[in-house]
Amino acid sequence: MAWLAAGEGYEIALVDGRVVARGATGRQLKALPKALRDHPEVDRLRQLAEWLDRHAAACVAQVDGWMVSSLPVPTALLARVWRDEAWREALRDMAVVGDDPDEVGFLRDATDAGELKVVNLDGETVRLSPRTVTLPHPVLLPDLDDVRDFAAELGITQRVEQIHRATWERPEVLPANTNEVRDYAGGAFPNRFSLAARATGLGYRVSGGYATTTVRDGGRTTEASVWIGEPYYDDEQTTGGLSWHGEDGQAVRLTQVGPVAWSEGMRMAAALYAGRTIEEGGNA
Template identity: 40%
Template sequence: MVAQSEIAWVPGERDYKIGLCSGKLVCQNPKGKTLASLPKWLKESDAAESLKALAEWLDEHRSECVHTVERWMLRSLPVPCEVLQEVWADAIWRESLENLVVAPVDAKGQPNFEKTGLLRDVDSKRGFGVIDLDGETQWHKSTGVMVPHPILIADLADLRELAGDLAISQTVDQLYRSVNQPTPAQASLKSISDYADGVFEQLNYALSHCRRLGYPVRGGYATCRVWENETMTEARYFVGDEYPESETYTGQLVFVDEGEKAVKIGDLGAVTFSEGVRMAAAIYAKRKVEDSPEESA
């Protein structure tokens, strides 16, 4: 909840004041009382329109920040410390980065996972501050930082426990992101059928779920591209390509390289496999599930 004192009020018509609170318009009357809703004439004023435009821009900015940080994580990209320092001053950028597991990176782009911790602060002189596994604050100065994918974090369970003890949350899903590893039996396969035969009453429903989850659909496949070890691989999960109103069944999960050739599961990077399965599992979870006779009795 945003405190009234934290709202930046701007002058409105008839001596009213208007501001934004959690992305919504709020106002005070000339006596300084905050009203439950805006009068119609104030809601349609130029000041209100300007603030609504600002709120939309802030939403887009927040989304862009989150997606950028998530892209850094999915690609395990080293981020120059100069960039981190520049964006940290922006509250929305800071919200997206704060509490993420990070590791210092040397001049050759190699991360030092022994100094991994939860990002808490950034300073132009001291570098970046993290809470380590002992719960102590440590400052590191390096050329860059890495936001590793959780499947690459050796102390993931311990860091999850630490975050829980400190009641720390993350804007970008990293610590508690589902991670998946192939079984020995899957290593020689070029497709996974664990998430096949999921039923959706309409293809429209499946497509809608894909959009909400952030997975583009092309040629009947939900897709997730991952750049790992300087190679792009695309996970593809079949959701249907018939009429939008027709019933559809999910199919195989496959991985293809830039040449559109299927890649064996055993040849995939750890992040690529994990993210592909995460996509398929999330979509499959939205399928139509029939009640068993025992449950409906």
């Protein structure tokens, strides 16, 4: 960003999300001079920094939403937003699939002409121009371990957790007499408030007595929910079972839960359970 005049011989700029100043000699100062701390231009830059942080977080959230739901994204849209650094950082190196569902590549660039440059699993940079692409959930990627190994060789890092996202596969044999999973039930928390705070801190929605996450899986919207206790319950609270419900609110049989909905529900339950109180000592 260009340096802006701020009076008294100082100039200011936004560097790495922080307002910095330099004096008449052009040397950047270690801290803002007292004379600039309440300057209107400094305040405007701080507001801009806050907006940029919110914008970057919104871009990451949107890309994560596309990936979790495996929604088709117009290639022209990716090309249009690619000019924006926040969008570019969120999208770069995401695994994408075009017209051929078996051809996975890591997104490296998007041109104004609507063409995508990706590195395929053979290590070659290829150009794609499908009408839409998907950013597949990792549980849907064939040979996920090979994809992860190849990404490690390339030194790929992703702003949106995709290829290294923890995944769970639905067991082939499931209990016939239950609609819930209790693998992560019984995690103790000091009270309901702390459990709800963990859920919201992880990005999950709290509604009534449940922590929930909604997934679009195979064209069907499914909500996974974990019981976290009645609101305003002050005594110790434990995590309950995990279940899934359709758009009509009806429980979904475990055998009918889609692969993405299963994985994301189990991921939520495991993340909540990981914050439980762990006893120490001989009686633990």
